[in-house]
Amino acid sequence: MTVLGAVSRDGFLDNQLMIDQPLSGSHRAGLDAILLAAALPEGTTGHVVDLGAGVGVAGLAVAHRLPETSVTLVEIDPELAHLAEGNTTLNATTTGRVDVVVADVLAPAAERRTAGLVDDMADHAIMNPPFHPADRGRSSPAPARARAHAVPTDAIDGWVRAAAAALKPSGTLTVIFRADELPRLLSAIGSRFGSLALLPIHAHAGEPAHRLILRGRPQGRAPFRILPGIVLHAADGGFRPDVEAVLRGAALPVSWW
Numbered sequence: 001m002t003v004l005g006a007v008s009r010d011g012f013l014d015n016q017l018m019i020d021q022p023l024s025g026s027h028r029a030g031l032d033a034i035l036l037a038a039a040l041p042e043g044t045t046g047h048v049v050d051l052g053a054g055v056g057v058a059g060l061a062v063a064h065r066l067p068e069t070s071v072t073l074v075e076i077d078p079e080l081a082h083l084a085e086g087n088t089t090l091n092a093t094t095t096g097r098v099d100v101v102v103a104d105v106l107a108p109a110a111e112r113r114t115a116g117l118v119d120d121m122a123d124h125a126i127m128n129p130p131f132h133p134a135d136r137g138r139s140s141p142a143p144a145r146a147r148a149h150a151v152p153t154d155a156i157d158g159w160v161r162a163a164a165a166a167l168k169p170s171g172t173l174t175v176i177f178r179a180d181e182l183p184r185l186l187s188a189i190g191s192r193f194g195s196l197a198l199l200p201i202h203a204h205a206g207e208p209a210h211r212l213i214l215r216g217r218p219q220g221r222a223p224f225r226i227l228p229g230i231v232l233h234a235a236d237g238g239f240r241p242d243v244e245a246v247l248r249g250a251a252l253p254v255s256w257w
Helices: 031-038 059-064 078-090 110-115 143-149 155-166 179-189 241-247
Strands: 002-004 007-012 015-022 046-051 069-075 098-102 122-126 167-178 193-202 212-220
Touching: 015 059, 015 078, 031 059, 031 122, 031 155, 031 167, 031 212, 031 241, 046 059, 046 155, 059 069, 059 098, 059 122, 069 078, 078 098, 078 110, 110 155, 155 167, 167 179, 179 193, 179 212
Parallel strands: 046 069, 046 122, 069 098, 122 167
Antiparallel strands: 002 007, 007 015, 167 212, 193 212
8 A cells, every 4th residue: 555645545356446435534446346346247248327326436446447438437526536537547447438427315306316416327326325323323523434334314315316216217237235224225126126036145154134135127127136245354354365366356246136
């Protein structure tokens, strides 16, 4: 890690993807972003929208691995969006295929469209929304950090609504979320998406899932599926070989549909 003032330059995907991100004051990208990007299967093509992109790790990881995609990073914080813009040119494998939109996912539809988050623009939407409910515990006094981590109890509905608007009817939505907040996520999904497939993520074997990845299609009709979970860590505490492969740039070893 090379420290650039208040910014660090961090390597992802076995240092194939370099990312400038703040040292403090907002949510720093990590494993969740890589798992989210890896949830798009090999061979995915088309336009991908990364909602709440931060400095762009998930969306840029998608663009790096899937050369037949273009990506729009949507971020509310202008400073993070500025870093994301720089990160799009920092990595040669993504240059020219990634753009950045400064927009509030929870803004009224007309405001989102004016900012550049327009209806029916995406073949795929991915999102790692703030998933610590504001009605549990105390939020950070730093506004940027609080916004990155905590979400009002009804805000996830707005995130799902924005994703549904941005997607083409044939598109897909992929979300990474807290496992213990699944009821809120499913309530927000409602009838907007079907053909839902749920992947539990376990830190260690024998432990409850702490994260989940949910994929669905607008108005999909296939039955709800709960897939075999993925365990991140081996008994010695290191990552399991299949997870190591994901951290180096492979797709998740999952058959969604």
